Amino acid sequence: MRLSLLAASVAILLTGCHSNHAIQSSQAKAAVSSQAQVHTEAQKVTELVERYFAESLVLNPLSATFVGVMDYNDRFTAPISAKSLADVAAFEQKYLAQAKRIDGTKLTGQDRLNHEIFLYARQQAVDGLGFPSHLMPFNQMWGVQNFYPMLGSGSSAQPFHTEQDYLNFIKRTDGFAAYMDSAVTAMRDGMQQGIVLPKSLIVKVLPQLLAHIVSQPEDSVFYGPVNMLADNAQLSPEQQARLKADYEQMIMQVIVPAYQRTYDFMLNEYLPAGRDAVGLSALANGKAWYEHMIAVNTTLPLTAEDIHQYGLEEVARIRSEMDKVREQVGFEGDLPAFFTHLKSDPKFFFANEQEVIQAYEQVKADINRRLPALFEVFPKADYEVKAVEAYRAASSAGASYQQPAPDGSRPGIFYINTHDLKSQPNYLVETLSIHEASPGHHFQIAIQQEVEALPDFRKYEFYTVFAEGWALYAESLGKELGLFSDPYMWYGRLSDEQLRAMRLVVDTGLHAKGWSREQAIAFMRENSSMGEADIEAEVERYIAIPGQALSYKVGQRAIRQLREKLADRLEARFDVRKFHTQVLIDGAMPMPVLEAKLNRWAHTL
Known part of the structure; x- marks a missing residue:
């Protein structure tokens, strides 16, 4: 593209070569100089991100193994010490300083994205150096x-x-x-x-x-x-x-x-x-620490109060939708009684681990048949469904995803926690599969790894708000895909979204408003049909990783709003399949960078 632009500039200058030769010669030199500077700045970005990624694998040999670089398979992360902490700090500060010296206004296309994402990530890493997470x-x-x-x-x-x-x-x-x-x-x-x-x-x-x-x-x-x-x-x-x-x-x-x-x-x-005390704000400098975790996990200028209020509004809206399902299925009691019914009636639960895995394998095949209606790009790697290993099941999430090997030698893994079958009701099968596998995490992460044009640092870059926001947005596509036709499966979708809405309230409640563990548990019990053990595990998760739970609904809202804005702007030119391609094809990124990128794409249509 840069060579074509330079050739076009030269052609325009040659068209009028018989008049005012001295001025045109000066303009030609300026054009060539400008294009050379673009190339120079682009080369700086390419070399910078390549050096960073290679050096980061030396500091993080475990990460190297997971991305398929086997040179450090005999090494572990350096022990926690003043020296290792200083090494990491110097590493991040060095690359932030180098990224700032590059003139981003001279960059276009992927070079511009590389610089924007890299600069954002390094600044965020440096900002995090001030908080003593190594002590826990x-x-x-x-x-x-x-x-x-x-x-x-x-x-x-x-x-x-x-x-x-x-x-x-x-x-x-x-x-x-x-x-x-x-x-x-x-x-x-x-x-x-x-x-x-x-x-x-x-x-x-x-x-x-x-x-x-x-x-x-x-x-x-x-x-x-x-x-x-x-x-x-x-x-x-x-x-x-x-x-x-x-x-x-x-x-x-x-x-x-x-x-x-x-x-x-x-x-x-x-x-x-x-x-x-369980909240991060109970620690020294805890309020600033939690504000940093909000920034890390949302990449947006949101306050704890903004998020808490949004969560309360969403919890109320979703409760209303759940009540409609109660009426649709003809349940005679009120909503709390319906919650109890859903938690206790044996028809909503699997008998054993094998039934759980089989159900998810069946819905995998059904979803895969429907995906071409909304997608034109698909991951090459497949995924398999596995039960969470027994030694970590008691404290693990209900479901999770592990990315495939970059070389295709190992498929992705959709883990289902079968430790407590009462925490895996059968009405969650469709929505949980969409979220963790296709077109959720498996689509987003596998495609990101497989795009050859992306530099390595972007292939393996992870932004919680992008990854989890995409997965929850993917759940919202269920009806468009022809899923959730059974009212209980639709309730499962609402139940999962309610979990993510409650997270906004509970996470901010715990870490910014002084909520106790018991207060958080009571809130979730009142507003969902989740089992008691599942609620406790969720609340303790939010205590353990402050801010992470905010990323789901915040990310979903951001992606949905971008889709709606672009659909209104482009009208008949808007194609949801191409929109999804544009969201996925460049990998995970901060939400402001994604918005700017999509606006540039829309401008070309």
Whole structure:
């Protein structure tokens, strides 16, 4: 495109070459100089984001494994220390300064998007350096204590094919143990500063740690790769025997002691020091910290009060829609009685895990047949439905998604939590499948990874408001796809949207308005048919990761508003399939960047 523009400029100048030659020669030089500057600035952006991504993988070797770069498979994240924190700070500040030196007004197309997204991300990362999140390095929702067993189970991104693969993980595990010890040190520092997890979360972490304190190596999740040895034709019997012995030693002498040390600390020292208050605002500088988390998770200039009020309005609207379903199905009691009916009647629940998985497999095929009506771009990668592993099910969300391998060697995974079947009513099947799989998370994340033109930093960039906003927006497409024809399935859609609306109220209530855990639970109980265990897990999730739950409804609203504005502006020229392509094809980005990008696209139509 730049070469074509330059050629067009030269052609125009040559057209009038017989008059005022000196002025036109000066104009030609100016045009060439201007285009050369565009190229220079574009090259700066390309080189900058490539350097950043390559250097970030050295700092984050676990991320490297997940994006298919296997050079660092024997390394773990550096232990938490003053030096490692300073290294990360210097890294982000260096790249922010370099991004600011690039003149964004001289950029167009993908170069402009690269610069806008990169600059936004680096500024946000630097802004976050002022908050001591390292003092609370994990909780029941996220952290290496749950992540590493998934990685080492033999069914995730870490490869276990060659002898070197196995040796890499053994070495990586030494780094894991060192990190766990550093996490204990950081939490002790947090105890001194009064920055600790709430007690209600600590008690949920303890069983997660205890699950990996085994007396026999074969009882460990980490034994999975050993079970794979017998079917590995690449390894001789001697190699298999040696690796089996090495792995058993790794489990019993490195992994189990690391979990034991952490468990003993959290039970005996950390739990007594845990706080009773659950909101982030209860901590020193907590109000500013929560405001930062709102900015991180929404990318929009919203206040906690704005979000809280929007949530209350949405909760009331959705309750009204639920009441219409109650009337439609002929239920004679009031809405609270209908909620109780939906929570207690056996017809709304699966009998076993196999039924759950089978139901989601069936709806997957149905949805896939309908998608061409609203989409013209589809992911190459497939996804599969799996139950959440037993060791993390008790504290995990009801459903989640794990992206496919970038090279297509591993499909995406739509995880369903079957730990409590009362938390998986059958009327959620359609809406939950849309959200987590297609056309929700699986579409958005897989397509983002597969677009060859995107630089690597954008292929794997994640903005919660974009990803979760898209997934909830995808749910709102259900009726357009011909789904939700059964009133109970429509109730399932409303139930899921009500969950996201309640999150706006509860998250801001907990972290900005001083709500207690019990107050939040009572609000959700009053406004939904969710099971008690599910409500408690949700509230504790919001306590653990402040602001994350805001992204769903805020993102959905932003995407829906953009669609409506463009449809009004373009009228007959608006094509919803092309709109969806434009939202997805450039990957995740902050909402203001998405809006500017879509406006530029609409201008070309």
